[in-house]
Amino acid sequence: MNRVVIKIGSRVLTEDGEICFRRLRALVDLIAEIHITHEVILVSSGAVASGHTRLPNLDNRTTANKQALSAIGQAMMINRYQQQFDDYNITVAQILLAQDDLNSLSHSHNAKQAIETLLQNNVIPIINENDTIVTDELLRGDNDVLAANVTNFVSADELVILSDIDGYYDLNPKEHSNATILKVVHHLSDEELNAEMTPGDKFATGGIVTKLKAAEILLKSNKTMFLASGFDLKGIRNYFFDIDNAIGTLFVNKDVL
Numbered sequence: 001m002n003r004v005v006i007k008i009g010s011r012v013l014t015e016d017g018e019i020c021f022r023r024l025r026a027l028v029d030l031i032a033e034i035h036i037t038h039e040v041i042l043v044s045s046g047a048v049a050s051g052h053t054r055l056p057n058l059d060n061r062t063t064a065n066k067q068a069l070s071a072i073g074q075a076m077m078i079n080r081y082q083q084q085f086d087d088y089n090i091t092v093a094q095i096l097l098a099q100d101d102l103n104s105l106s107h108s109h110n111a112k113q114a115i116e117t118l119l120q121n122n123v124i125p126i127i128n129e130n131d132t133i134v135t136d137e138l139l140r141g142d143n144d145v146l147a148a149n150v151t152n153f154v155s156a157d158e159l160v161i162l163s164d165i166d167g168y169y170d171l172n173p174k175e176h177s178n179a180t181i182l183k184v185v186h187h188l189s190d191e192e193l194n195a196e197m198t199p200g201d202k203f204a205t206g207g208i209v210t211k212l213k214a215a216e217i218l219l220k221s222n223k224t225m226f227l228a229s230g231f232d233l234k235g236i237r238n239y240f241f242d243i244d245n246a247i248g249t250l251f252v253n254k255d256v257l
C-alpha cells in the first residue's frame with residue numbers, strides 16, 4: 001500500500017477566524033476515500049486559529065499568546081477530526097512533534113514505532129508542531145517543512161500539500177493576473193527558495209516559500225510533492241483517482257518520472 005502524507009494549511013481549515021466545518025467535512029470525506037487504498041498521515045495546522053475562536057480577544061500576535069491559543073486549539077482540532085472520521089469508523093491519533101524529535105535518535109525510534117503501529121491498525125496519525133513548547137517553528141510557519149521531514153521520517157512515498165492556492169505559479173497570482181500555473185517542477189533555484197515570505201492571511205505563516213522549501217527537501221530525497229487547493233478538492237481528488245486531470249503542481253525529479 002502506498003504511504004502518503006497530506007498537509008492541510010490553516011487557511012484551508014479556517015474562515016473569518018472560525019473553523020470552517022464545511023471544508024473540514026469535505027476533506028475528511030476525501031481522506032476516508034484515499035485511506036481505502038493508501039496509508040495516510042495528516043499534518044494539520046489550524047490550532048492557533050481554533051484556539052482563537054475561544055479567546056477572540058487575546059492578541060494572537062505575541063509568541064506566548066500564540067502558544068496559549070495553540071494549547072487550546074490542538075485539543076479542539078483533534079476532537080473535530082475524530083468526530084468527522086467517526087462516520088467512517090476511522091480512528092485518529094494525535095502526535096505533537098518538534099523538528100528536534102525527528103533528529104534525536106531515541107525519540108525518533110520511539111515515534112517511528114508508534115506511527116508504524118498506528119498505521120498497521122488503520123489509524124490515521126495527525127501530526128502537528130508542538131507549538132506550546134516550540135517557538136521558532138511557530139513563528140516561521142514551518143508545518144510545510146515539518147511535513148516534508150515527516151514524509152522522509154515515515155518513509156512515505158509522497159507529500160500532498162493542500163493550500164489556499166491551487167499550485168505554484170510563475171508569478172504571485174495574488175498580484176499578477178497573468179500568472180500561470182506550473183504543472184511540473186523539476187528544479188528550484190536559490191532565488192526561489194530564498195524569496196520573501198508571502199503568507200495569505202494572519203494565521204498563515206509560511207506563504208509559498210515554505211512550500212518550495214518542503215518541495216526541495218523531497219526532490220533531494222527522490223520523492224514527490226503535489227501542491228493543490230484545499231478549497232476546491234477536485235485537484236487532489238483527480239491526483240489520486242484521475243491523474244490526467246489533476247490540478248496542481250507536481251514537484252518531481254526528472255529521473256523519478
Ligand code: ADP
Pocket residue numbers: 009010011012162163164165167168169170171172173174198199200201203204205206207208
Ligand atoms: P497556507 O496557509 O495554505 O499554508 P499560505 O497563505 O501560507 O498558505 O501560502 C500560499 C500563498 O502564497 C498564496 O495564497 C499566495 O498568496 C502566495 N504566493 C506568493 N507567490 C506565489 C506563487 N508564485 N505561486 C503561488 N502562490 C504564491
